[in-house]
Amino acid sequence: MSDGVSMTLEEVYATAFEVLCVQGCSEPQAEAIAETITAAERDRCASHGLFRIPFYVRAIRGGIVRPRAVPTFTDLAPGVLKIDGGLGFAPLALKLGAEPIAERARSQGIAALALTNVCHIAALWPEVERLAEWGLVAFAFTGASSFVAPAGGTRPLYGTNPMAFGWPRAGHPPMVFDQASSASARGEIQLHLRDGKPIPEGWAIGPDGTPTTDAAMALEGAQLPFGGHKGAAIALMVELLAGALIGSVFSFEAQALDTNKSGVPPGGEFMIVIDPSRCIADEDAGNQLQHAEALFERILAQEGTRLPSQRRFAVRAETLQNGISIPASLAGEIDALRTVS
Numbered sequence: 001m002s003d004g005v006s007m008t009l010e011e012v013y014a015t016a017f018e019v020l021c022v023q024g025c026s027e028p029q030a031e032a033i034a035e036t037i038t039a040a041e042r043d044r045c046a047s048h049g050l051f052r053i054p055f056y057v058r059a060i061r062g063g064i065v066r067p068r069a070v071p072t073f074t075d076l077a078p079g080v081l082k083i084d085g086g087l088g089f090a091p092l093a094l095k096l097g098a099e100p101i102a103e104r105a106r107s108q109g110i111a112a113l114a115l116t117n118v119c120h121i122a123a124l125w126p127e128v129e130r131l132a133e134w135g136l137v138a139f140a141f142t143g144a145s146s147f148v149a150p151a152g153g154t155r156p157l158y159g160t161n162p163m164a165f166g167w168p169r170a171g172h173p174p175m176v177f178d179q180a181s182s183a184s185a186r187g188e189i190q191l192h193l194r195d196g197k198p199i200p201e202g203w204a205i206g207p208d209g210t211p212t213t214d215a216a217m218a219l220e221g222a223q224l225p226f227g228g229h230k231g232a233a234i235a236l237m238v239e240l241l242a243g244a245l246i247g248s249v250f251s252f253e254a255q256a257l258d259t260n261k262s263g264v265p266p267g268g269e270f271m272i273v274i275d276p277s278r279c280i281a282d283e284d285a286g287n288q289l290q291h292a293e294a295l296f297e298r299i300l301a302q303e304g305t306r307l308p309s310q311r312r313f314a315v316r317a318e319t320l321q322n323g324i325s326i327p328a329s330l331a332g333e334i335d336a337l338r339t340v341s
Contacts, residue, residue, distance in 0.1 A: 004325035012324065013038040016053060019337045023057050025089075026068040032091035036122045041324045043312035047187030048123040050326055051194075053334050055121050055264060056089065062262030065089065065119045071096055079108035082246070085118030087266055090142075093118055094127045094269070101273050102134055109278030113271040114246035119264045120144070124164035125178035125309070127271065132166030132174030137276055140164045141238045142269040143248075145255040148182045149222040151232035154209035156222045159251035160186050161238035168276070170289050175296070177308035181235035183226045189218050194327075241270045 007015070016037045020030035033056060041049035059065045069088030073096075076082050081101050085093040093115055104111035124140040131138040144159025162185070164178035180186075184203045192199045193215035204218030205211055212218055225231030243250045248268025249257065258265035277285040299305050 003328045005328050005331040006323055006325050007041075008323040009038055009042055009319060012041045012050060015334060016050065019053055019334060020056060020067075022338055022340060023060050024067045024340075025060070026070075029067055029069070029088055029092050032095045033089055033122075035095070036091045036126055039126050040123060041326075042316055042319050044315050044319065044324070045123060045312065046326075047185060047191055048121075049324075050330060050334060051187070051191065052121050053337065057337050059089075059119055059121070059262045059264035062258070062260040062264070064258065064260065064262060064266060065264065073097070073100065076114070079104050079111040080114065081111065082114045082116065084116055087117050087119065090115065090118040090120040090269060091122055091126075098127065098130055101271065102131060102136060105136055105273040105275045106278075110272065110274045113269075113273065114248075115269040115271070116246055116248045117266055118269065119266055120269060121264055123178055124162050124269075125166075125176050125312075128164045128166030128178070129174055129176045129309075131273055132168045132176060135168045135276070136166075137168065137274040138164075138166040139272040140269060141241045141271075143239055143242045143251045143254065143267050144186070145258065145263065145265055146252045147186055147223050148225055148232075148235060149205065150235075151225060151229040154205060154222060157252055158182075158225070158232070158235040158239060159254075160223065161235040161242075161251070163234065163238060167292065168289060169293070169296075170286075173309070173313045175292075175307050175309060176312075181225055181231045181238060182223045183231070184223065186223070189215050189223070193219065194329075242268045246270050 013034045016034035017030045020033055037049055060067050066087040069086035071093040072084045074082040083093045083097045097113055101111050101113045120142050128138040128140050141163045143161055146156040147160055148158040149155055150157050160180040160182040162180045167175040189199055198213040199215050199218055201213055204221055204223045206217035206221040225235055239250050246268050254265035254267045276288050296307055
């Protein structure tokens with residue numbers, strides 16, 4: 001882009017880390033967030049990259065987040081681990097919990113992670129991709145503030161409520177998807193607003209309940225679930241898994257806790273991790289992954305298809321070599337956050 005600011009990925013990390021430390025994060029909190037932001041920029045997932053820095057800062061200044069929190073661990077069962085984030089940001093709790101939940105999955109065959117009291121702004125794919133790279137199958141679910149109307153409704157109730165899935169592949173990057181249960185991620189609408197672009201039809205309704213392609217009206221109104229009642233059913237499932245099941249809040253309750261309107265209320269995340277070698281007889285261990293390749297080959301044999309996450313993996317080689325570019329306006333906004341106002 002002509003008005004873009006070029007950065008290496010090392011500069012992305014250093015920028016995120018510096019700003020977050022200046023704004024009050026502990027080094028472990030800042031490191032984990034900076035790693036997540038850098039991964040998003042590396043894979044050209046702009047809505048979760050440096051674009052999110054102002055959101056983190058606003059959350060810190062809003063007073064709910066404890067940017068120096070240290071997560072605490074509790075074993076609820078041999079295959080169930082709870083992490084209380086202490087109202088810190090989610091990336092640190094997820095980073096610290098990755099190896100312990102992987103160990104439990106390998107020991108028990110299947111394990112669950114209940115992550116509570118965290119403020120979640122990031123995507124879900126980094127945590128399932130990390131586990132899939134270790135040879136594990138992983139699911140992740142999280143809620144948000146009330147942004148999405150239930151099917152047939154006109155008022156926000158659910159979060160965008162994404163779910164992510166990671167499947168390991170021998171000799172290939174894992175197959176990973178991360179998708180909202182809404183027609184679009186919240187960040188995509190925010191990017192359209194920033195860039196002055198209309199949103200596609202079917203993404204949202206305005207405050208009056210009528211369909212809109214105006215990003216500002218969409219953010220004031222309600223997002224729509226993808227596929228109508230089908231997406232709404234998934235959103236409901238995520239509310240139950242990442243809310244009631246693990247003793248956390250529903251999206252509408254999380255929003256009520258955000259009294260300073262930071263946009264980053266506390267909530268939870270639920271993960272399921274499976275060791276595929278424990279789901280089949282010992283002599284056949286590993287065959288599931290080979291069998292999956294037959295399905296992937298059939299998919300890719302059709303012209304115009306690709307596996308989820310292939311786009312992200314394809315751009316990594318380029319961004320690792322050439323870096324990334326962000327809008328000059330965003331670079332200026334981030335530079336202004338290098339000091340505490």
